Structures are given as structure tokens and as C-alpha cells.
Amino acid sequence: MIEIERVGMDEVVAGSHVNHEAVGLTREDVLELFRLMVLTRRLDERSEQVQRQGKTAFYISGRGQEATQIGCAYAMEPGKDWFLPYYRDFGIMLAVGATPRDLALALFAKKDDPASGARQMPAHFGHRDYNVFTSSSPVSTQIPQAAGIAYASKLRGEDAVCYVAFGEGGSSKGDFHEGLNFAAIWKSPVIFLCQNNRYAISVGQEKQMAVEDVASRAIGYGMPGVVVDGQDVLAVYKVTKEAVDRARRGEGPTLIEAKTYRIVPHSSDDDDRLYRTREEVDTYRTSQDPIVRLRTYILENELATDEELDHIDKEALAHVDEALDWAEQQPDPVAEEAALYVFAEA
């Protein structure tokens, strides 16, 4: 029987379980990972603010899951590979090439939102330019679709890989089962990334499944399963890189489960005090925050100084502010254009 692999799960550390050079990354790569994570975080925080100010109608967040997303995306090849993100994947979007402006257009429900022209809620990602397939609200429907995208790449003899994400809640749906099974049979090049943040809205993992690890399901499909510390960007990079290499070699899909935590309520419509304690949330807000972890690693390894990191952070914030201000001024969708594109226009 195949055993599932566990990376970074044996002990709790302050920095990373993995050395960046050991996984083929340079100092510049590490700083780029940091930049992407901080950019994602700042965009997230400002998005929350504008929603609270009543400027946007809805806010949903990947806060706390940045290492999982950025580590994974960094192991893939934007432009060549395919992406089927889920609604918390702001980090994936920024890492594959979408700009803060692109994402801000969706937040403000503006005409030029590249995902949907603001037909959909924010965080329903999609971007033709970067092979990000359109996504929807019904949880997990993207999983079999990823298997199909990967099948087509392989049929044509291309070595593109397809990323698809979902929560541990999403792993309970039939779509997960049928999609993974299909991809395993046909050795389709898919990275199935389960971002296990312990909750599906209010439902804790213990009522979602009777197992500790979603990755253990890989055994029943006949694909490798990996559990990784999702707060550790280098560890996530490492396991994803291995999975991507396997997929490119024609060895089929991998199920990666990143153990992470949602440090904010489910969305702007949720009050998480109804179902979890502040103490529980606090660990992940402090020492287990993925950005704190990477900062610690960088400082420990003297890859940059505090000042250099602060500078990156400041630039990220400026970038985000510019994007939000700009997006807010962009034109709204035109009412009658809602009639377009039910079918291909003649």
C-alpha cells in the first residue's frame, strides 16, 4: 500500500522546515515569495477595509493561507500551466500574473473585471490571459473540470500541468471523488491542492470527516498523497515541485493537503465568534502566521534585513492602494450588456 508523505508535520517551527537552496531556490526567489505573500496580505487587508467603509458589497479572504498558495504557484509555470483556483486564491492569482488592479476591478464590481465583467461576486476568479479557467460558487465543481483540462493537454502531448484548489469542506463532495478517480485512471497531470483551513464556514473538520488527513484519500485513488505544513512556503514549494515534476513526466496527479488556518471569518457575512474561540485563532495570527514564518526564516538566514523587508512591504501596500483607488474610478457595467454572451454572439 502507498503511504502518504508528510512534510514539515513532525514539529512546530518558527521559520521553515526546508532550506531554500536545498530545493533549488535563490535568495531572490525567497524575496519574491515574500513580496508575493505580503502583496496578497495587503490587498486582502485593504479589501476588508473598503468593504467595511461600504464601498464594496462583499469581502472574502485567503488571509492566513498565503504560504500555501504562493508556495504552490511558485512551483508551476504561469503561461504554460493551467489554474483552477478557489475563492480564497488571491495569492495564486497574483503569483500567476494577475495584477492588483485586475483583482480590484472585481471587488468594486467594475465593467472591466477580467474574470466576469462583474457578473460574478469578487473572488470568482478567471483570467484568460493566464490560463485561469472561469470559476463559480458551487463548491468543488472545478475538480473534475481540472481533470478534463489536464487530459486534453496530455492527449496533445503537451507537458502542461493543471492546478486545482478546494477546501477540506469541498473534499466531501462527489465532485472530488469522481474528479480524482478519473485523473488517477488516466494519469492526467493535475495538482489537487486541498487547502485545509480546519473550517467550512462554521463546520469544523471533525464534522466534515472522520480522518485526520484529506490526503489519506489519495490511497484509495492510486495517486501519491502528501500532507504539508501549509504555513511554510518553502515546504509547500518543495512538495508541489515534486508533484509537478512527476506530472510533467507523465506519472499522473498528486493530492496535496496543506494544513493551514483561516484567521478571519468565512466572509464579510460571517461572525466566527459563534463557533470558535479567540484563543484558537490567536496562535495562527501570531507565531504561525505564514508571513511571520517566512520573515523569521529570512532573518535567521540573513537573506535580507528587517529594513529591506519593510521596504518590500511598503511598496506592496503602495501598489495595492494605487490599484484600489484606480479601480474605484473605473466605469460600472452597462445594464443592457447583461443580455450578452449567453451564447456566442454571431
Added chain:
Amino acid sequence: MIEIERVGMDEVVAGSHVNHEAVGLTREDVLELFRLMVLTRRLDERSEQVQRQGKTAFYISGRGQEATQIGCAYAMEPGKDWFLPYYRDFGIMLAVGATPRDLALALFAKKDDPASGARQMPAHFGHRDYNVFTSSSPVSTQIPQAAGIAYASKLRGEDAVCYVAFGEGGSSKGDFHEGLNFAAIWKSPVIFLCQNNRYAISVGQEKQMAVEDVASRAIGYGMPGVVVDGQDVLAVYKVTKEAVDRARRGEGPTLIEAKTYRIVPHSSDDDDRLYRTREEVDTYRTSQDPIVRLRTYILENELATDEELDHIDKEALAHVDEALDWAEQQPDPVAEEAALYVFAEA
């Protein structure tokens, strides 16, 4: 990590891997198992004949899977337990108490068919008297239903167990995934029996899944998984009994996979020469036939003589003949009564 258990899978034997006394069965029990298996087989053979003679419209068969069905049913308590059979489960039906007459009424599409009044095709089992819930054609829909039945029993503090069957093909559906996951979380007393006969109509197991054992999926749900030689009635009895005992003790569900083989075409509408060789089928028709295996065991252990077994067989055949002749003479459904029971009648 939980390992799956394997019973009778290490070597091929002519009789049984298990001694009947070691699993608490008497000589009488063994002969009763033999009688039920032979009765199932004779009913099956005669059903095929009447269909070929044009007396009935459709024939589907559990031939070759009798040990799996009878061994499993014998470990349960008809009258108290619940049953959600699938369409090959003629053996289950006879073992829980349905008579050959009951089943023959469905074959001939007669008014008094206890399953559906001949509204449904034959083999769409159901029998209120024996807690056999009504079944349908869409594969695997019964699986979450079984979880619900078991949940209700447990909620009321009863120790009834619920049997549910499906093929290895049926294990590919979302219903399987969602049903097993629910039952595992709530430790509902369900025996999930996968009758793996290697084919789903024409689709071989290798295109159905990338694993050897459906039972390996139990690991991903957090319930015990067992693989058993499905041609060995005593082995199936043994593993089912253990699972039933666990379930009654409140320890939750078990996934049992019985390795068996469908020695006939999928149904009277199928021609299996299109997709498998005669040689492949022949092993299972001869030495691996479950009735041959049990007969060998009985003779080896001198529990009965050839003559005694032939006598049981002859009686079974007479029983079946009587039932078919009788059923054929029963009244047809009344056309206008098709309007009844869409809802409860006032």
C-alpha cells in the same frame, strides 16, 4: 494509518479459507448456506430460461456472486436489520426471507410483486416485511440512504445494522463518497458491501479505478476496510460477522470488498463476447464457482455426502419450478392502477 484487512486473499484454495466451527457455525448452518446458494442459483438459471423462452422481458443475474451474498446475509439478523440490496442480490433476498414466489412475481411482472407491483423491472428489490428498502436503477443512490437508515436506528438507541450493496463500478459515483463519509463521521451502523465482480457492464476494473482494492478507500473515510475472497462463503460470513458486531457495539461502519466475478453477461441485453475472453470466464465457472467451493468444503469435512447435497439441490429446483409456474398464472397489474400512489392516498 489504518491498514485494510485481507481475508482469504493470499492463496487460491479449492474449498474454504475458514473453518465453520472457528467462526461459530454448526454443520446445520453450513448446509443451510449450501441450500440458500443452490436455491439462488437454480432460481437464476430458470429465470434465464423463461426469459429466453420469451415468457419474461428481461433477465439480470447474480450468478457467481452467491457466496458473497449469502455469506453476508447470514451474518445479519433478518427481521431486525435493514437491507438495501443492489440488482444482483437475489441471494440476499432469499436469505432474508423473501420466497422464490415473491421474486418470480417480479420476473413475470405480476400485480402482486411485493417489491413494486411490477412497476419496476425485475431485480429492483424491496420488501416491507423484511426491512428491504425499495431500490431503483440509478447506481449507488442507495448508499447515502443506508447511512440515513442506520443513523435513525442509532438515534433511537436500537442496535439494528444496515446492509447496503453495490458493484465496484458503483463505487465510482459521488453517492459512494458522500454516503461513506457521512456514515463514518456519525459512526452509523452500516455494512457497505462492494461486490467487486471485475466489470461494470463492459468496463473492466482497470478503467474504473487506478487501485487494486475498493476497500482501500476505507482509509480515507476513517472506517475499517476489508478485502475478502468473495467465492468463499465462510470467509465472507466471518468478516461480515465481525463488522456487524462492531456496528452493534456502536463502533460504526465497515467497508467490505468481496472479490467475485460475474460469470454471465451483464443482463439479457448484453453480449459479453465483445469485451472478454471465454478463457477468463471459465475459471470462475469451474473451480472458482462458489457453489463448487462450498461443496468441496462440505465433502472434505464430511459434513454431508454427495447424495445429500444433490437432494438439497433437487429440492431447491423443485421449489423454484413451483414458484415460477405459480407466478406465471398470477394476475397482471391493472392499467388504471398505475395512477395510484404518487402521493399517499387520502
Added chain:
Amino acid sequence: MAEKTNLQAIHDTLWAAMKEDERVLIMGEDVGAKGGVFRVTADFLEEFGEERVVDTPLAELAIVGVGIGMAANGLLPVCEIQFADFIHPAFDQIVSEAARIRYRSNNHWSCPMVIRAPYGGGIHGALYHSQSIEAFFAHVPGLKVLAPSTPYDTAGLLYSAIHDPDPVIFLEHKKLYRLVKGEVPDKLFKLPIGKGEIKREGRDLTIFAYGLMLHQALEAAERVAADGIEVEVLDPRSLTPLDEELLLDSVKKTSKLLIIYEDNEFGGYGAEIAAIVADKAFMDLDAPIKRVAGPMVPAMPYNGPQQDWFMPSVDDIEDAIRELADF
């Protein structure tokens, strides 16, 4: 009697029904500690425990499939689908299974369950938190589909649904959860399933409407009353079984019919209403049967201008009334 919103009416009815009868059980996503995303089951967990207020996995197929099993084995499950838009993964369990348990078993088995589904738009819910789903289910023999639109009707029909011997799809318009208020008896009571109600009498034309559209129709009727146009507003409450007699009687009286629904027009529930009247009350009609309904785009957009473009408005209804009255 007390003044309640639709939401309170549902909450209180469920609560009392669970208090009264141990067989009643709630299941769905987030119905426990969170009390449901709309807080319909707020505080239920503490009162009834996690085995009767079941937080399910994120798996609609299982919510319904497991519910069918519970119903077969003596419980009276009330399944919550978080948003009606997410009922589709359970489509097979509802249509192929729940709806046919009794029929396919020749009355030996049954499926007394309720599936609650918050539906409807106008709340910036976008493509997947705004849909109407009644047309899919009203077409299916073996299901009852209820769409009450006032607190009183909601309370009475929910209690009837829980004790109905067959499966009931219970539709709750999200925008109406807190929008309307009305008197509701303090004790559990049943309203007959299959009976509509004339919510406003009139003789110039009949409007058939339910959900948010019922309230918009009543508002439009008020507006035109100022000009002497008297509109009769029929609330079916139960989409199937339909109170056909009430419908035909009203059309007989007014000779004109305007059907309003939020769902996509083509093949929507209102099409059947038109078909029935065009057959059985044809000779009573003085004008074409008109519809005001959602346009034929997949669902309503998120952004304000396009959402408003999608939703039939009070103005749209008013215009349609005037045009039909003038015919």
C-alpha cells in the same frame, strides 16, 4: 398572535415542531453552532443537541440521500440546502429517489421529508446565490413544492409540510426573510397544502404571483387602483399541487391573466399556468395571457446595474397591468 417576520415564523415553527415530536430533526450545512447562514436555526443546537441538529459535511447529495434513509426509518427530517442554487448536486436523489419512493414501491415505502431552500434574488447574490428553482421541481410528480410568501402562510405550511406523508420542497424567498411582517398564531397550526389565496380582490384582471413578486404585484396593484384599475392578486402558495379551481374561477371573473415570476421566463413555472388557462378557461379570456418574468440569461449578475436589469420590478408589473387592462 404575534407580529413576526418570515424568518421568525420559520424559526419558531421548526422549534415548536421539534419540541412537540422527537422524530423531527434538522440537518444541513452550518445549522448547528452558527444557527444557519440566515440564522433560521439559531440556538437549536443548545436546545436539541447535535444529533437532532445535524451539521452535515459539505455534501448536498448526502443531505438529501441520508434524509431519505432517515425518513424511511421513522424520522421526519427537515433538510436545509444553504442556498437553493446548491440543490443541484442533490437533483438525482430528489427527482429519481425521494419523489418516487412511494410510487416505485407500490405504496410500501414512503418519504416524509422536507427540503428547505432559500431562493430568489435582489440581494446582490449574483449568479449562484439568487436563483429560482421551482420550475425544475414543480414538473416532477411525487414532489410537493411550496412557496409561501407571508409569515402566516409560511408558519402554517411549514408545519403541514413537516407532517405531510410525502416529500416537500419548501421554498423561502431570501429577500422576504426580513422584509415583510405579519401576525402569526402562537401555537403550531396547519394550512392545507394545495390551497391558494386571493391576496387582493379585483375584477379587471388577475395576477398570479408568489415570492417577492407577490409583494411587488400587490404594490403595483395599489398604484393602479388610484386610476380605477382593480387587480385581483392570486397567491398560489402551493405550486404543486396547484389550486386550479381558484385560478380558473379568478380568470372567469376577470377575463385577463398576468403571470409574474422571477425565474427565467422560457419553460418557467408560469408557463404551465398559462397552458392550463389557455386550455381550460380559453372561452373566458378577453386578452392574451401575459407574463412578466426573468430574462433568458443564465442568472442575475452581481453588479447593481445588471442585477436590476434582471429583476422584474414594480414598474415592469405596473406597465404590464396597464397594458393588459387597456387591451
Added chain:
Amino acid sequence: MAEKTNLQAIHDTLWAAMKEDERVLIMGEDVGAKGGVFRVTADFLEEFGEERVVDTPLAELAIVGVGIGMAANGLLPVCEIQFADFIHPAFDQIVSEAARIRYRSNNHWSCPMVIRAPYGGGIHGALYHSQSIEAFFAHVPGLKVLAPSTPYDTAGLLYSAIHDPDPVIFLEHKKLYRLVKGEVPDKLFKLPIGKGEIKREGRDLTIFAYGLMLHQALEAAERVAADGIEVEVLDPRSLTPLDEELLLDSVKKTSKLLIIYEDNEFGGYGAEIAAIVADKAFMDLDAPIKRVAGPMVPAMPYNGPQQDWFMPSVDDIEDAIRELADF
């Protein structure tokens, strides 16, 4: 030209379309070695290999979901659902996903796929191998639903469907697979989607019918012609988009409409036809709009007497024609 059955027309069109264009691919249960349970893809596996004639796991959700991905990434998948009755597990992937890929992405993505589904009864298929499913899908914006009923129409529309830029549900009546024969061009050809055809001209009344019911309607029309009743028979071929002009023109000519379908009557596809005509051709009508359709029981029974009770027959249609003609 050659004389073919519907089955041969489908087989040959798929074959030629795959020969012509590498992007076309077949997937479904048993489509490989067995060549499909109806033998529509007999011998395809040998010719095109297992990667283009994909035997899928028993998983309809995946058949459609995977197909959507293939279509997004440059292929033209033709998904087979073994029996239309088993399409429901894929309902969410069809309705929430395939139908909306273009709309929800503001035209950036599309879903050029065909979902073939053998439907319809009269073949002792019982509750789960006999159903009509068009009403569910014809209601969904973003889907095209085709129901051709002759070999010629079937061949031309299937080829159009394969190259249509949007998702198409392609319905094949099982009883018609071998029942009718007709001339089909030897080369691939396209018929426009959205165009109906008058299959028989007449001036006394219009019948709207498709599938097996079309052929029964033609037979009934022959019978009454002996008595001087001239029935016009309209075959929509495409259920959505609907050829509304052809329908309204025909009703304008005959002033009477009879709608026939095998599916359950209430909320069935024909209800929309009645609703359109009761609005847009009301002034042309001389009689109530009538329907002959399946009764409101969940589906047709297996046993002969009750199956026959369910199915609208040529006699039923003849009676309805005579009654309407006399009106």
C-alpha cells in the same frame, strides 16, 4: 444518399466527424469495446483508440465535468449519458457549469460540448430507462436542446452540434433508433440549429410534436385525412432555441393548436409552447390550446398494461385531433 436508421445516422456522423477533426472525442460508459449499450459507437475503439473513445468510470458527474475541462482546453467532447434517466447526477455540472461558462466569464471562456442522451419510452424500460428530460434543460439559458426525429435531421443536427461553440444536449429517442428509416447524404452536412420544419402541411389545425410523438402524430394525421381533416404537423427539431416564427405562422394559418409530448404534462416543455401561443397568437386562436402528454405519475411502469396506460397513443392523438377540429 443512403437509406439509414437514426442509429446509423448517429454512428456514421460521429465516425466521420472524428475522422475529419482530431479534436472530436467520445466519452461515456461502455462506449469502447462494447460500442455503447445501443451500439452507437460500434468499432470506434479499434479505429480511434482508447484515448479518443474513452470508457469512463461509472460517474456521470465526471463525464460532464471532465468534458467541460476538455472543451475549455481545445477539444470537442461528445459525452454519452447511457440513458437520459441517468443524467441527473450531472445536473449541477450541466446547469451550474456548462451552461454558464461563457456568460459567467463575460465571453472569455466557452464550452463547446455535446451531451448525447437516449431518452423516451415504450420499450419496457420502466421507471428509469424511459424518461423524457427535455423540460429540465430547455428551461436553462445557455444550453441548446435538440430533439431530431428523422435520420436526416439527426445527422445534420448532430454535426452542427459538434461544431457549435456552446453546449448542446442532444436527445435521441430510443424507440426511434431503429424504427424509422430515411435518406441521409453520404457526406457530413450541417442543419441550422433553431429551425423547425413542417413535416406535413394542413390547414385545420397545427400539431406541435417531436420524438416518437412526431411519428405518432403523422400517423394520426393520416388517419383523419381520410375524413377530410387536414392537420399540419410541426417538428421543432430544436427545442431551444425555438423556431417561434414557424410556430406562430402555422397557428396563424390553422387557428388551432394541439401540443403532444411524452413527458409528464404539468410543467413539461409543451407548456411553454402553449404559453407563447396564448400570448403572441391569441387573436389567431379559434379554440383552446390542447395538450396530449404523459400523465402525472413519476414515470412509466415496467409491466405492459401500465406502460401502455402511460404512453400517449396514436388513438389518443386521433381523438384529440377530432375533438379540436370539431370545436
